[in-house]
Amino acid sequence: MAAKSKQGCLVCQIVGNNIPSKKIYEDDFVLAVLDVNGANPGHCFVIPKNHYPILEQVPDLEIGRLFQVSNRVSSAIFESLGAQGTNIFVANGTPAGQTVAHFTINVIPRKENDGINLQWQPRQLSEEEMSTIELKLRDQAKNIGDFKREEKKPKIAAEKQASISEEEEEYFSRQLRRLP
Amino acid sequence: MAEPMNEEQLKALQEKLRNMSPEELREFQKKQCIFCQIISGKIQAKKIYEDDKVVGILDINPANPGHTLLLTKEHYSIMPQVPDEDLSYISMVVKSMSNSMLRSIDAQGTNVLVANGIAAGQRAQHFMVHLIPRKENDGVDFVLPQRAMEQNDIDAIGNKLIAAMGGAAGKEEKPVSPVQAIPIQKVKAEVMKPVSPDKRIEPKKEAKPGINLDDISRLLGVK
Numbered sequence: 001m002a003a004k005s006k007q008g009c010l011v012c013q014i015v016g017n018n019i020p021s022k023k024i025y026e027d028d029f030v031l032a033v034l035d036v037n038g039a040n041p042g043h044c045f046v047i048p049k050n051h052y053p054i055l056e057q058v059p060d061l062e063i064g065r066l067f068q069v070s071n072r073v074s075s076a077i078f079e080s081l082g083a084q085g086t087n088i089f090v091a092n093g094t095p096a097g098q099t100v101a102h103f104t105i106n107v108i109p110r111k112e113n114d115g116i117n118l119q120w121q122p123r124q125l126s127e128e129e130m131s132t133i134e135l136k137l138r139d140q141a142k143n144i145g146d147f148k149r150e151e152k153k154p155k156i157a158a159e160k161q162a163s164i165s166e167e168e169e170e171y172f173s174r175q176l177r178r179l180p
Numbered sequence: 181m182a183e184p185m186n187e188e189q190l191k192a193l194q195e196k197l198r199n200m201s202p203e204e205l206r207e208f209q210k211k212q213c214i215f216c217q218i219i220s221g222k223i224q225a226k227k228i229y230e231d232d233k234v235v236g237i238l239d240i241n242p243a244n245p246g247h248t249l250l251l252t253k254e255h256y257s258i259m260p261q262v263p264d265e266d267l268s269y270i271s272m273v274v275k276s277m278s279n280s281m282l283r284s285i286d287a288q289g290t291n292v293l294v295a296n297g298i299a300a301g302q303r304a305q306h307f308m309v310h311l312i313p314r315k316e317n318d319g320v321d322f323v324l325p326q327r328a329m330e331q332n333d334i335d336a337i338g339n340k341l342i343a344a345m346g347g348a349a350g351k352e353e354k355p356v357s358p359v360q361a362i363p364i365q366k367v368k369a370e371v372m373k374p375v376s377p378d379k380r381i382e383p384k385k386e387a388k389p390g391i392n393l394d395d396i397s398r399l400l401g402v403k
Contacts, residue, residue, distance in 0.1 A: 067271035085302065086259075092278060094288075098289065117322070118300075137228040137248070137280060137281070
């Protein structure tokens, strides 16, 4: 299957073998690659072969698969590298630390005192603030849909959902030029 | 907090645990698990999403307002125990919930984080996905160091991982056979479909109307 790639995207070039990489796993939709500049030795990134900049654009079929493969890479890290733990980490959007406009799941082997910090300073929110957020999110989460009811409905073409408009593509390519 | 156990009680408990079958052990862990009690409603929490398999609650020690924990209703201690089907399901909920954060609480991005093992920062014996709404300069600082690997290590570590994945990925003369790939039928893509426009809650007048994927992807932009 030829992946929908994006010119100028570093990750798409890895998918297309234009940039050499150490591939750990590959199937029709997903590629897992060893990060040679990783946070720890054995750090892998799991990517969709098709070009989607952010999580929200990855079709459900592919997102499920990406997490399954990430879990398998995590298990492989436990088994073969003797890691004490693993992190699955996604930075979705620039403010969240995303640096390349191609959705990526990081799978990171962990050992105690390895210098990686994925902790946070807990915020103290008032009861009122928590309740406001709760209502807003719960209200929006209604839009997620009735999973139970929709289970019986016929399949929907993942391709259709995945389509990225011309306008979006134009926008993304502008973003890509800004990247180092 | 419960009183710390004395030596005798501890011994008795260890003895009891040793004699348990895996099923009994899981049942025991479940009873001890605070998140299982939240799921069953015995302990109060701010639930923002719930279906047959998954519950989403607000973290009481959030990195940012809206920090959500997505939990499987079934008790799994760590991610490798979660069946493929459940994992792909929860990942679809993660995606939709991330979308909700961008739309409802003005998040400009999100972090998805799973910690497997204490060394990775796992604190509770119940598998969960952290979903953290992010804004520019919000003070949350997840920086992953970059450590360049030697070519020898790349080959050694890479080959170990390839072997553990059970395949020969990346060798062009020997492409990964579809048999080695995860059977695609396992992925339940049909359980979710995009919400049709008529089912969407109409945005309130003061809310920004008609936020779409274009707007959301624009959030990727720097300045």
